[in-house]
Amino acid sequence: MKVGIIGIGHMGQAIIDGLLNTMKSEELILSNHRINDAMTTYQEEHQIEVVTDNQSVINANPDFVIFTTPAPVTLAVMQEFKTLSAQTVILSAAAGISLAEINAILPEQPVALLMPNTPVAVNHGTLGVALNEYITDSEPIESFLQQLGDVFITSEREFGIFGTVTGCGPAFVDVFMAALGDAAVKNGLNRELAYQAAASMVKGSASLMQETNIAPDVLKDQVTTPGGSTIRGVVALEQHAFRAAVIDAVEASNG
The missing domain is CATH 1.10.3730.10 (ProC C-terminal domain-like)
Structure with missing residues (x-):
């Protein structure tokens, strides 16, 4: 399995911490807009590599790409993923962005809204997921996310209050x-x-x-x-x- 994570802030790091408890570091392709001293320290402590080139994530042909970028820039960042494989599932943890807004940029891409919380870092998170119409089987998504905690499928209408x-x-x-x-x-x-x-x-x-x-x-x-x-x-x-x-x-x- 290959998993791309875009945006390595507090939530991105919590997700990475949880996944590293169950996955190998080489299965994760991590991208952040810049590498500062804190990010360098994080890489060294976790023995992982973070790139600043999103094309590296696309080229890896990941099964999932998780966006934990700040909501105001997420849609702009997604513009860079128009050549992503149609089989890759987008998981967007950016608050306030709808499935329709994402699919306007990435038509017919399987997309799920994702609401994790910080206990995912120790694999005891509570994760809400709302699926778009291009995901007909939720089992692969649930199976993947269950590494991080309990997974609940919600409607998009319920997603906000659940989160x-x-x-x-x-x-x-x-x-x-x-x-x-x-x-x-x-x-x-x-x-x-x-x-x-x-x-x-x-x-x-x-x-x-x-x-x-x-x-x-x-x-x-x-x-x-x-x-x-x-x-x-x-x-x-x-x-x-x-x-x-x-x-x-x-x-x-x-x-």
């Missing part, structure tokens, strides 16, 4: 874990252990919901005994409009 929840959500969870850590430290736990405990708890709670398919409110009810400490904490969260704050955060990010 807000999964793309912005890690930051919301990080704020929550930081607050749990502060509370634990305030009550006598050392900070390193507080953060480790918070992360383990979030991971376990998420795994339980995912593996049992039990709704989160039901899981919450299972651990809130009458008059117990947990329900007192839940009530305190509600008194501070915790749910409303989360909903407002999603609305603000989605706007």
Whole structure:
């Protein structure tokens, strides 16, 4: 398999980190508009090569090309890929660009919108994918992306809000874990252990919901005994409009 990645910023690096856990470096063809000191260091640390010539990616005849370039320049960069093989699947992680806009530049090219999040770096990402009409079988795309985490096929209409929840959500969870850590430290736990405990708890709670398919409110009810400490904490969260704050955060990010 050959995979091209265009744009090696934070998300591009997260995807590369995840793929290097399951693929050989020579299977990746990486392109960035310039090579600065930070990029040179990244290449040396990961023992990879980054080129500045997108034609090198095209010439490699990759199975997939992932665009993680900034949205304002992505369509212009795609203009350089008009000679790309008709069998190569374009995966665009550029926010706000539609399938129609991409296919206006690359007619009849198989294209999917891609919404990864930063945990792809450790192969535990959540990836949303919206397919265009030229992709009739999603299995090869799902199989490839499952190296990076859980893959969800959405409609293009659902893609934006899905991306807000999964793309912005890690930051919301990080704020929550930081607050749990502060509370634990305030009550006598050392900070390193507080953060480790918070992360383990979030991971376990998420795994339980995912593996049992039990709704989160039901899981919450299972651990809130009458008059117990947990329900007192839940009530305190509600008194501070915790749910409303989360909903407002999603609305603000989605706007």
